Amino acid sequence: MLGHTRGKRSAVTCALKCDNACSKAVCNTSANHYFRDIVSAEFSRRTALGVGAAGALGAAVLALGGAAPATAAPAGPGGGRGPRKSLGFAPIAPVDAAVDSFDVPAGYEWEPLLRWGDPLFADSPEFNFRDQNAAAQARQFGYNNDYLEILRQPNGKKGLLVCNHEYVNPEIMFPAAPASAAEEAERRAIFRNAVGMSVVELERSSRGTPWNYVRGARLNRRITLDTVFELTGPAAGTELLKTAADPEGRFVLGTLGNCAGGSTPWGTVLSGEENFNGFFRADGTSAEDKRYGLDSAATAMGWEQEDPRFDARTPETRNEPNRFGYIVELDPEDPESVPRKHTSLGRFKHEGANVIIARNGKAVAYSGDDERFDYLYKFVSKNKYRKNDKRHNMTLLAEGDLYVARFAGNSPAAEIDGTGAVPADGGFDGRGTWLPLVVRGKSAIPGMSVAEVLVYTRLAADKAGATKMDRCEDVEPSLATGRVYVACTNNSNRGVGASAAADEVNPRRENRDGHIVEIIEDRDDATATSFRWNLLMLCGDPAQGDATYFSGYPRELVSPISCPDNLAFDSAGNLWISTDGAPSGIGYNDGLFKVALAGRDRGKVEQFLSVPRDGETCGPVIHDEESMVFVAVQHPGEDGSYGAHTSFFPDYVPDGAVPAAGEVRAPRPAVVQVYREDANPGRPGHKGRGKKGSR
Template sequence: MNDLKKLLPMLGHTRGKRSAVTCNLKCDNACAKAVCNTSANSYFRDIASAEFSRRSALGLGLAGALSAAVVLQGPPAARGRQGTYDAGTHQGGKLAFAPIKPVDAAVDAFNVPDGYSWAPVIRWGDPLFSGAPDFDFAGQVPESQAGQFGYNNDYTEILRRPNGKKGLLVCNHEYVNPQIMFPAAPASAAEEAQRRAIFRNAVGMSVVELERAHRGQPWTYVRGGRPNRRITAETTFELTGPLAGSGLVKTAADPAGRFVRGTLGNCSGGTTPWGTILSGEENFNGFFRAGGTSAQDRRYGLADKATAMGWELDDPRFDARGEDFRNEPNRFGYIVEIDPEDPNSVPKKHTSLGRFKHEGANVIVAGNGKVVAYSGDDERFDYLYKFVSKNKYKKNNKAHNMTLLAEGDLYVAQFAGNSAGEIDGSGTVPADSAFDGSGTWLPLVVNGRSAVAGMGVEEVLAYTRLAADLAGATKMDRCEDVQPNLRTGKVYVACTNNSKRGLPGQAAADEANPRTGNRDGHIVEITENRGDTTATTFNWTLLMLCGDPATNTGTYFSGFPAARVSPISCPDNLAFDTQGNLWISTDGAPSAIGYNDGLFKVGLEGRNRGNVQQFASMPRNAETCGPVIHDDESMAFVAVQHPGEEGTYTAQASLFPDYVPAGATPAPGQVRAPRPSVVQIFPMGAAGS
């Protein structure tokens, strides 16, 4: 037990039915460690009164630090696509359904509403290329995995051609789980090295061609499709922005500091108006063994200890203790961009958006033509960011638009509430019947210059967390997905949870994070000043405080009767349908409310505002990721990540998605083990229409 405790520090500390394995492999046991953010930022209730004196102390004149705002004329238009695909921003259509009941976390099933069916689009190990072998669960090798769909899929996009018969699926792969991929028996040194090589080929991203006979039918992926591509921990990326060529990113293998091998910890993402895909490098720190003594290392959770993956045993770039690769961790933690229509293109890492644990990035075109990208730093007490491009979007000029994220201004959010003295950590709604207030986008980089005293531009972008600490940003409860609503321009922030909120020595509850020990998370709604997404001030309100109203009195659903909502906990990824409804996928509900994670629809307007309805429930131990809503076809898609994560190779905890019965012979390509998959949900009968 003591040895197991060393391997799984969260064992016995997770709540409900959350697996300590997930904590170990996904985020390097972040909750078992000291909080990375030890900054002495003013607590929320003190910030508003201190703002102007803080700016004076830093020498930041308000007018000089803020870029000019251009007012949008009405709500932003829907995204246009400049490639030959679009992401389904068609008008009309809806998903009509009766909400399902929550499913106990011990149940291994994928549940959808009456009248709907589900099927995998693609599963871990499915071959992408004509020459790639079929999946062999008992005979995996690195070369096979390099040509097969990766593990633990997260962000997902389905791009459709105008005729609806062809499409592209783009998905990223966050991390792997060795204990259910391979037998636990000790392997030889050569076998262990081969496993590690398999793992490096199982992460990254996948691009997969799709086809079907008619619009509205389920998709089939095309083995050997022309755009098919695997991006892994070995793929070459080009750095863009001020850090390209900087001494902070140079290594012995890349003395010019221009090209990086691989992408790691890819979590959520976004689809740009010009048709490329963004992905966030989130928990990259867990892949590196580092010195761990500097302020920069500590702020990013880098430590001098053996990693869970052990890649430092094979590849010196993952051992950052020596001078040769001391800067290697500085080359990860960015937003990456790929062109899914060009399998030969070199993907980019955009340093202008800052370096932190990016959940993802989502882009909207402002009224003045500049593009704005929102991104959350997914760690307890870290921050919410906004990037505004220097140059403007040009319709039908993809080459130009693919340079827009390389140069611009970077801001971090500071929130102020309007119910001083009423926030006690219980989640009780203030007297004005809402959790709301105003906020400021504090400048970090403006007009190519640092806005943070004592730090140059390169330092701000390489050590963005430290810069945001100095700027005075508001500590948040794990900002994950941040999505602008293209119908209204409002921005929605999923704060997943924060068990440390309000504990001794930690930031107290505030109006934007109003619950002590925030187990269930919440959703923030931001309205930019005058509807201008490039503005430097905003108003905000909380859409909901999540939880199960039957057992938690500290829930809030914008006034919608709590007794009528579906229980929801730990919001993660966000999406919208054509009607403007918000869709939420969850990560951590089993530990918080005892039900499997799921996909939920939430009304945002009128009497339906705050009405949460559950649409799907995941299999055992699985997280819901990457929701895509094509309600014009009555279809939805989710990435099912880490099903059966608490199991082992010989005692699997889930059989999703093949569900081969005991004693039965699996069909070709099937196994009696969990396989992370992208799932499509469609009306019954659609498959044969």
């Protein structure tokens, strides 16, 4: 990946997380282009039900049986009333990418809640860098925590954390050279047990104080590659999902590449299987393999050496990759439950999925396909949500209609020149259509069966004529307004060579910094097949001359922001954005940012925290009514090597202190809680802005 990365994005991340996707041929070679339509974009009202996102409203109901309806704010040019309340803080300045620190605003403290290797069960061994083994890792907190949910009971003293573990960083977990082939095989087994998901009980003294995790709690659970998953939906049991190990095509071992997710109104948690392709060695010659980035090269992880299902070049295993790339549903309240993979939501590189309940009672799930020039999707359930009927509601994602988005802009073609210059009408906006892929149980794509559409969803969306996007990552519906926000993180290939040119919904060539799309469904109806859209922002750093746009807010007054990834909302309806790639790629650490969506401050960006060197900000959860914020920090110090680490997050020694003799100093991915200094006096948290970690 050297020469292909931008900003502070590391070649290490590219190799381990997405199999160097940006250095390879673009998977989407369809002729789909931008469909221009001259329209006038108007704003509308909308009422939404349900729990859509980590940190939105779902965190308020660990009663977990149902959710109260959210009240829609009257909409105006700013998209609703101004915030009723908000988390108060003075924005921090960007932190140089060479600095190894976790920074929060003055008046706040931070501390790790869970770290890679923390023991989850009564019989789990303590983590020991020098004595890692696969059996221990299966009973410890996993690596590279991404999606995060913090559910709370009504009394505020008990909670439940759910987290994804996306992939591993071998170079900073172990010395470079294993002593033997047996040791190398053991390391690979450790890596397999370090991915998946974790469910962990939390407790604290009172509402608003920081949490502690409960070792050995009844609900604690690790989901690994040995966990049994049930396939649901029309593709389950079909020939495309059968293998020699599973001749019925109905059960799968494990989940892979789990990135973002979402919580449901009925109290379950969703997880998106994203970059699964890099774990499989396949034939790589078919159109289906090429469209999903599967090839015949040996994988970076080498799991095919011990587990034949990761070598899909045989008739017995060729369908194994078809069994990954779905939305996973987990009931965190039942540690004995079998998690499910829902084929009805399609197979692609799901960043995550977020559900709201439409006015007619149907569950609507939005999901993005996180790859250059891939698409935005929507699922509408066949059946309706029933309050306090969790068993029924857990079937809603198994059957329904699947759509893919096509966008049209309202500006003359000459005004969309790839520079990011704002059109003459003052904004980027237009209309869109949800194109049917599966409707009422039938395929809407000629020549493809329902099972083929759901297993080879990218090919079906190509044929439907969807709009190529700049890497749709998190897609979150707002409970305050019902509007849907899409984080397009970046696309360095936009407008390069024969690649798709800039268009109004992706208006910059070589889109380094990404942007946010705002969608307003027609008739205030989440099940509608048409919508209005506009761009909330074109990210970047105005001080560096980047072409930016913040919904008309003065660009010189915003915090620089780049590569939006995960999204969340606070109780006041503000959008929170975590980044992966560093603000405008000019040498800042990634961070978490608050963005106003309403009134005169619409588009105002304020940086709340900054994560350590080489790290990525993931899974934000905003409990602003308690002045608490949570983030998951992935791959801190990933550009280092064992014994020459570039980060020591989160276990910094005090300034001037000397590490204990024989202590292994290395970074550990961790979930961090941020709280006000006065929330728990005397607790040994790290102070706010200006407190640096010591090496």
